[in-house]
Structures are given as structure tokens and as C-alpha cells.
Amino acid sequence: MAKRSYPLSKVYGLLEPGPVVLLSTAHKGRANVMTMSWHTMMEFEPPLVGCIVSGRDFSFDALKATRQCVLNIPTVELKATVVGCGNTSGRSVDKFKDFGLTPAPAALVDAPLIAECYANLECRVVDTRLMNRYNFFVLEVLKAWIDPACKDPRTLHHRGRGAFMVAGETIKLPSKMK
Template sequence: MKVDVEYLEFMWPMRHFLITCGDIRKGSNIIAVSFCMPVSKRPPLLACAIGRATYSYELITGTKEFVVNVPAAALKAGIYYCGFHSGRDVDKFKETGLTPKPARAVRVAVIDECVAHMECKVEQEIEAGDKSLIVGEVVEAYADEAIVKGEREVDYAKGDFPRKVYGTRFGPA
């Protein structure tokens, strides 16, 4: 017998990413994002679903640039901080202690503690429900040399279905 479920529940576990946005000269923000996927190899495109009510949506659609930073599991506390606070209220770099560094090709900070970085320019926006699918062309992609050479293994940040956030059949949080 099969029973009805929340569709999202069966798409986890998902990798967590930290997306940086905002003009580095004016102020940078970080948003935790799990709805992020590759789209095209040539040209290199990826897509992220970003809530239109977030501060990050405002920054990404304003500058038309963002960076997908890949965190290891050790950064979990920072990921959750960035995922449960808004840059409208707090400076997430300051509060998490993460280090902003200039990017190569965009005016958005990268997170130094992350192991890989995909610098993107917004190519397309598709409104979809409560989010917008932001399609970005990857203009630069780079990672820690030891990982690329296979000398270091990484436990990437990922998580199970966050019942408290998305689940309706689990009762109140």
C-alpha cells in the first residue's frame, strides 16, 4: 500500500550550499540554499530556487551576480545561522565569523572557509511558486587544490528533510 506524502520529503538528503550576494563594496550577504542544481554543461549553467521574500533575492536580482560556495559539514552551525536569519537584520559574515574574500570575476564576496566556489552571472529568472528559479552562468569555478588532486576528502554539508520547516504531517515544531 502507498500513502500520500509531502513530495519534498522524498527528495532529501540534499547538499547545502552557501550563496553569497551583494556588491562587496556596499555589503555582503549569505543565504543557505539546498535547492541548487546543475542545468547545462555548455554553456555552464546552474539554477537555484530563491525565495522572493528573502534579502538575497533582492541583492541577486539587483547586481545580477552571485557565488555558490560549497561548505564542508564542519560549517553546519554557520549554514543554519545563515538559513534562519536575514541579512536585513544581521551581518552574517560578522555573526558567523566566516571570511569574505574578493571573487575573480564578479563583485560578490566568496567565503574563504568553503572548499569550492562557482561565480555566476544571472542569465534568467523563472518565477515558480514562492520562489524564483535563478539560472546563473558559471563564469569561474575553483576549489582547494588538495581536493582536486584527491589528496583530501571532504565530508560535504548535507541534511535530511527538515520536518520542522517543511513537514505538515509531523505536527507543530
């Protein structure tokens, strides 16, 4: 099979690590939501998640100041909301109100859970050493919530430039991990 050169600007779509999430923050009495797909698992227990939040994003200042957030995992049913939240700024829009999202109180952080998402991960920032250089935050998941009624969540995975893939069939393969 002959392979051809691939543009470096599109590599992200090949390595996309996981589902698109809605990151919620609360700062100075204002809750906000941003769409985020640049995250990666770093450790199992306690669960550590690395993520990039652009310094241009309204959520960056809230996350930097409060060191708290919630990673809310939507399913494909929220695709219009995911894209809408990603294409608007919290500086000028109340995304909870404008996109019909329901803020729910978290147990351990001030940022709200998004009730419509099938899973919610309450997080605190535990490492900011790469924040100034790369806008990279390391989050520790403090509490996880999941909707038991959602048996096979079909999550969105960003492939770049408006293209998304929907998680599909689950297969089981031999594993020594428990």
C-alpha cells in the same frame, strides 16, 4: 513489500539534488550570505545552475539587482554556520561577521567568495524568465575555485525540517561519460 502513502510536503527530502550551498551576494556596499539547497544542474558546458531564492529572502533583491552571486560549497565542519545562516535574515544581521566567515575577492563578480568553503562558483544570472512566477534564477558559472587540500569533501544535503545527510563513501561504476 507493501508501500504506504507519503506526504507530498516531504517529497523534497526524497529528491534533494545536491549539497547545501551558501549563496553570497553584494549589493549597495553590503555583502550577504544565505543558505540554499534548492538548486539543480541544468547544463554541463558552460555550467548552468537553476536555483530558487524566495522573494522573502534578503538575498533575492540583491541577486535580482546585480545579477551576480557566488555559490560557496561548505563541508560538514561548517554545519553550525550553515544552519545559523539559514535561520537568520541578512536584513538585521551581518552574517559574515556574526558567523566568522571570511569574505574573499572574486575574480569576475562583485559578490565575495567564502574562504572557509572548499569550493566557490562565481556566477551571473543568465535567465530570469521564471523569476517572477517561481523565484527561479538560471546561473552561469563563470569561474570555479576548489581547495586542493580537501580530497574527500563531506558535504551537507538537506532532507527537510532540520534533517541533513552527510555525503559519504564514493563508489566508481562503469560510465561512458568522460
